[in-house]
Amino acid sequence: MYNSFSKALLGTAAALSFVASAAVAEEWRAWNIHSDGHPNTAAMDRFAELVADKTGGEVSVEVFHGGVLGTQPDAIEQVQLGAIDVGNFNLGPLGSIVNEANLVSLPFIFRDVDHMFRVMDGPAGEQVSAAMGEAGLLPIGWFDAGARSFYNNTGPINTPDDVAGMKIRVMNNDLFTGMVNAMGGNGTPMAFSEVYQSLSTGVVDGAENNLPSFQSVGHFEVAGFYSLSEHLIIPECICVNTAAFEGLSADMQAAVVAAAEEAAAYQRELWSEQTEASREAVTAAGVQINEIADKTPFQEAMVPVYEDYLAANPSMAELVELAQSTE
Numbered sequence: 001m002y003n004s005f006s007k008a009l010l011g012t013a014a015a016l017s018f019v020a021s022a023a024v025a026e027e028w029r030a031w032n033i034h035s036d037g038h039p040n041t042a043a044m045d046r047f048a049e050l051v052a053d054k055t056g057g058e059v060s061v062e063v064f065h066g067g068v069l070g071t072q073p074d075a076i077e078q079v080q081l082g083a084i085d086v087g088n089f090n091l092g093p094l095g096s097i098v099n100e101a102n103l104v105s106l107p108f109i110f111r112d113v114d115h116m117f118r119v120m121d122g123p124a125g126e127q128v129s130a131a132m133g134e135a136g137l138l139p140i141g142w143f144d145a146g147a148r149s150f151y152n153n154t155g156p157i158n159t160p161d162d163v164a165g166m167k168i169r170v171m172n173n174d175l176f177t178g179m180v181n182a183m184g185g186n187g188t189p190m191a192f193s194e195v196y197q198s199l200s201t202g203v204v205d206g207a208e209n210n211l212p213s214f215q216s217v218g219h220f221e222v223a224g225f226y227s228l229s230e231h232l233i234i235p236e237c238i239c240v241n242t243a244a245f246e247g248l249s250a251d252m253q254a255a256v257v258a259a260a261e262e263a264a265a266y267q268r269e270l271w272s273e274q275t276e277a278s279r280e281a282v283t284a285a286g287v288q289i290n291e292i293a294d295k296t297p298f299q300e301a302m303v304p305v306y307e308d309y310l311a312a313n314p315s316m317a318e319l320v321e322l323a324q325s326t327e
Contacts (some may be wrong), residue, residue, distance in 0.1 A: 021102060025057060025059070025061070027067070028085035030087065030175055031073055031078070031084050033063065034088075035066045038142060039271045041065050042265070043316060044238075045326055046263045047061065047141075048063050048239060050262055050263060051259040052258075054256070058252055067322070069084060072089065079239060080097075080223075080224035081241075082136075083244055085240060085244045086142065087238075089137070091234055092129075093293050098131050098132050098135050099131070101132060102132040102313070102316070103172065103323055104116070106175065106305075106306065107179040107232060108295060108299045108302050109233075109296060110230075111259060112147070112230055112233070116233040120142050121142070122326055123322055124322040134242075137140070140237075140238050140245070140261075141263060143264055143271075144236075146210030146212060146271065146275065147228075148208050149209075149210070149211075150207075150226075150228040151186060151227070152168070152205050153205065153222070153223055153224055153225065154166065156288065156290040157182035157225070158227050160183040161183075162312070164185060165185065166185040166205040167185070167186045167188050168187055168205065168206045169190045169191075169199075169204045170187045170205060171189065179231065182301050182302060183301050190204065196219060196222060205221065211226070211275050214278070214282065219248065222286050224286060224302075225280065225287045226287050226290075229292055238260045238264065246324065301313075305318055
């Protein structure tokens, strides 16, 4: 059964009357930056298999892994132009192209990963999807890219006050700097390659990332406390060139969307397994991981961050409210 996003997507397509069966089999090329062993690589391969099966071979997808078709900015542009048909993209960089995509980069906009998927599968996600589709990047499935949380050498973070006085490395984005500053900390943009050394020497007190990254790059070796703030939950998409999708018959569109939804469910399972394995590994190494029982104080601390953002982007106010009110 299709979710509300899928129904709206296919309803729009039907309204546009793209109902003629393809006279010639469609051969799509897909871009993926990840290599073998990554959940997204396995999921994109599964997507290709499912598309071939569900369309009876009328649509085929060849996935090029490891970014061999170009960098992510190049690939995004190529999907928009139709030179590449499908891409697995993180929504973070898409915010500079589609303003609505910036919704997912607002700190603490989502209560947890499940809430993020409910938002993206609901009315707010439909608005984001429609805007992305107009830009030539139509999302047909949402991947889990983890939840970024704080880690440091000082102690557990349970309230915003626990961040006060800390120098926390963040990605180079005013929203993320403002997030830390609003809690009384010092948000410090820094190249990712410099974080390990900076943590070990005390140049910064902490940083933030998802558990698989925290474990895979060894930051757990120099930061003994990991607090599940889940302040940024930025999904990834299977995005298809809008014109290529609209050129399919209604039946083929339904088949491709169904394939994407199954592949996304598979990816989420793999990501969950990887996250749990990373949690077990860093815990065994001595890292203390703490849940945060109530994130409401963190969300309340973000009020000035949101006020500044919405003052600069008033058109986003309704979408932010819609996301926040999603149960």
